[in-house]
Amino acid sequence: MFQSQVQKQHQATAHLAQTMTLLSLSAFELRQQIDSELSSNPALEIVEERRCPNCNRVLPPEGMCPLCSRPTNLDSMEPVVYVSPIDDFFPKRDYVDQDYPDEPISPVTEDLSTFVLRQIATELNKNQQIIAIHLLTNLDDDGFLTVSIPEVARYFHLPISAIEEVQRIIQLAEPIGVGSIDPRQAMKVQLEVLSESTVVPEYAFEIINEYLDLLSRRQYGEIAKNIGISAQRVEKISEFISENLNPFPGRSHWGSVRNPSTPETTVYHQPDVIISFMNDNPKSQLVVEIIMPIGGTLQVSSLYKKAIKQSEGESRDAMREDLDKASLFVKCLQQRNHTMQRLMQRLVVIQKNYLTKGEKYLEPITRATLAGELGVHESTISRAVSGKSVQLPNKRIVPMSSLFDRSLSARTILREIISSEVKPLSDTEIQIKLDERGIQVARRTVAKYRAMEGILPAHLRQST
DNA sequence: CTATGGCACGGATT
DNA sequence: AATCCGTGCCATAG
Numbered sequence: 001m002f003q004s005q006v007q008k009q010h011q012a013t014a015h016l017a018q019t020m021t022l023l024s025l026s027a028f029e030l031r032q033q034i035d036s037e038l039s040s041n042p043a044l045e046i047v048e049e050r051r052c053p054n055c056n057r058v059l060p061p062e063g064m065c066p067l068c069s070r071p072t073n074l075d076s077m078e079p080v081v082y083v084s085p086i087d088d089f090f091p092k093r094d095y096v097d098q099d100y101p102d103e104p105i106s107p108v109t110e111d112l113s114t115f116v117l118r119q120i121a122t123e124l125n126k127n128q129q130i131i132a133i134h135l136l137t138n139l140d141d142d143g144f145l146t147v148s149i150p151e152v153a154r155y156f157h158l159p160i161s162a163i164e165e166v167q168r169i170i171q172l173a174e175p176i177g178v179g180s181i182d183p184r185q186a187m188k189v190q191l192e193v194l195s196e197s198t199v200v201p202e203y204a205f206e207i208i209n210e211y212l213d214l215l216s217r218r219q220y221g222e223i224a225k226n227i228g229i230s231a232q233r234v235e236k237i238s239e240f241i242s243e244n245l246n247p248f249p250g251r252s253h254w255g256s257v258r259n260p261s262t263p264e265t266t267v268y269h270q271p272d273v274i275i276s277f278m279n280d281n282p283k284s285q286l287v288v289e290i291i292m293p294i295g296g297t298l299q300v301s302s303l304y305k306k307a308i309k310q311s312e313g314e315s316r317d318a319m320r321e322d323l324d325k326a327s328l329f330v331k332c333l334q335q336r337n338h339t340m341q342r343l344m345q346r347l348v349v350i351q352k353n354y355l356t357k358g359e360k361y362l363e364p365i366t367r368a369t370l371a372g373e374l375g376v377h378e379s380t381i382s383r384a385v386s387g388k389s390v391q392l393p394n395k396r397i398v399p400m401s402s403l404f405d406r407s408l409s410a411r412t413i414l415r416e417i418i419s420s421e422v423k424p425l426s427d428t429e430i431q432i433k434l435d436e437r438g439i440q441v442a443r444r445t446v447a448k449y450r451a452m453e454g455i456l457p458a459h460l461r462q463s464t
Numbered sequence: 465c466t467a468t469g470g471c472a473c474g475g476a477t478t
Numbered sequence: 479a480a481t482c483c484g485t486g487c488c489a490t491a492g
Contacts, residue, residue, distance in 0.1 A: 367477070382478055404477095406483075426467060442485050447468060457468060459492080 015332060022336040024383040027272040031293035034333075038298075043319070043326035045301040046294060079286035079348045080278070083337045085294055113137060116173050123169055131156060131166045135179055143178040143186070143249035175249040183247035184212050190245045198244075201237045203227060208241065215241070220419070235419055271391035273344060273400070275355060282356065286393070288344045290337060298333060300326045342374055343384055351403055355393055360416075362409040410439050411449045418450075424458040 025033060038044050113136035124132055131152070138147045149167065153160045170179035176193050177186030187208045194200055207215060211223045215238060224231040272291055278284040300323065308319045347370065353361035367385065371378040388400040402408065417433050418425070425433070427446045434441060441449075450457070 378476095379478080386478070406476095428467080443467095444469090444486070445484055448484075451469090459467075 011328070015328060015335075018328065018332040019335040019339075020380070020383060022332050023339060023380065024386065026387050026389070027291045027293045029387075034294055034298065037329055041322050041326050041329075043301055043304040043322045044298060044329065045304075046296045046298055079288050079345065079352075081288040081341050081345045081348070082290070083292055083341065084274075084289040085292040085296060113139060116170060116178055120169050120173050124166070128166050128169075131158075131163060132170060135163075135167060135170060139179065143175060143180075144183075145179060145181050148181070175246070177246065177249035180249070184208060186249050187212075187241070187245045187247055190249075194244060201240050203229065203233075204237050204241060207234070207237060208245075238419075271397050272388040273340075274391040275348065276391075276393050282393070286348055286352070286355065288348055290340045290344060292337070298330055300330055339376070339380065340384060343370070343381065346370060346374060347403060354403070354409075359412040360409050362403070362405060362412075364406045364409065365404060366406070367404055407449060407452075410434065410441060411453055413437055413439065414446070414449050415453055415455070418455055418461075424461040426458045 022030065022033070038046070113133075117132060117136055120132060134152060134155070135145060135147075138145055140146050145167075149160055149163050153163045156163070167179055171177055171186070171189045172193065177189045180186035180189060188205065191200060191205055191208065206227065207223060211226065214223050220231045220234040220238065224234045227234075274289040274291065276287050276289075278287050304319070304323065304326075308316060308323060311319060348355065350363050350365055350370075354363065367381045368378045371381045374381075385400045385404065389397050390400045390403065391397045413434060414430065417430060427450065428443050430450075431441065431443045431446045434446065447457075455461070
């Protein structure tokens with residue numbers, strides 16, 4: 001009697017502990033965890049995956065596709081949140097390679113190179129693959145080459161054009177522009193790709209090509225003078241550039257362009273959560289997919305359950321243990337997904353304006369308040385958020401923690417104020433302007449934000 | 465005298 | 479317990 005209670009207690013804490021661990025794992029790490037659990041425990045199995053006949057999405061074990069089965073409900077403000085098993089999302093290393101180190105050199109470069117190589121492997125012939133691997137192993141965290149093209153050409157005893165051909169293919173892979181030599185080249189490629197599907201403003205290419213340094217210092221007036229168009233127009237183009245291009249393809253979001261010396265800590269390639277609009281229509285509901293890095297669903301094998309009844313003695317105990325472990329693992333996984341679901345549900349509702357209208361509208365919410373609303377401990381939120389990334393409806397991938405950024409909206413508005421200023425405003429004046437727009441911060445903080453955005457102090461800024 | 469940047473403190477996060 | 483971020487205070491530059 002007493003013993004079983006102790007055991008239950010023990011189970012509960014084990015459950016909790018494991019859920020917490022799983023919660024803090026990113027999709028990629030989760031995949032590894034599941035793989036190892038799966039191979040060490042015969043009682044676990046992945047059930048056959050089903051795909052939605054309509055959109056070819058992998059479906060949960062029972063029920064219909066959360067997207068297609070549901071009539072598009074334009075009125076509903078409630079986002080659709082569901083867990084989506086996605087397998088082919090993750091790099092499978094089936095092009096096994098002698099030249100390519102199996103052990104990650106650093107997780108960042110390893111992931112990025114693998115990620116890119118997987119996309120382009122089929123487009124390349126044998127020789128080109130070798131060149132591609134060489135180039136990809138020499139990428140830095142920003143996604144730039146650390147070797148020069150002529151250098152590589154000499155190394156392979158091939159003409160420069162042959163190397164450039166491969167580089168070109170790499171650049172066109174996701175993240176677009178990767179494998180360039182500098183931000184300028186990367187942005188040129190991105191602009192090119194973009195122009196195939198969208199209208200890009202006139203002069204955008206020219207500005208990137210020739211005036212990138214002026215652009216990063218926000219000297220619109222100077223650029224305008226050189227090209228011979230209005231400063232306002234330059235500003236418009238700049239806006240387009242900053243919204244659509246990424247000078248550092250290895251980082252999945254705009255880092256500090258204006259201050260390249262600030263190292264960005266983590267790079268996110270594969271999101272853990274994808275937020276999009278239903279049918280890609282910005283007017284319809286938001287859809288939130290929480291990525292499960294496996295195809296199909298993990299469950300306790302029913303065969304194993306049957307088998308255990310027929311076995312006896314010692315082997316039975318061992319099997320029992322495996323079974324318990326397996327069911328615990330599955331429960332914890334469900335718990336994790338449930339928590340993630342609730343978290344995202346709430347988060348998306350709160351940040352809806354940010355998701356639909358842009359950075360200006362990011363609610364400065366704290367993890368603690370969210371935890372209060374959901375009735376969980378703050379450390380739970382903390383774990384769930386850290387180390388994960390989210391793909392926004394505009395396809396940009398940002399760390400999930402940036403949805404809790406206290407200063408992003410303030411900084412965006414600050415940028416806006418400064419770029420539309422007539423004469424350079426002092427920090428105090430900016431503080432007042434921000435206050436008028438509903439943001440109260442100290443003067444000192446204005447200075448910090450300015451520094452973060454790489455904007456010079458008032459007396460060093462030129463008026464436009 | 466005004467505008468900024470450096471340093472340190474306190475609360476929130478991890 | 480360690481770290482990050484917004485602020486206040488103060489020295490310094492202009």
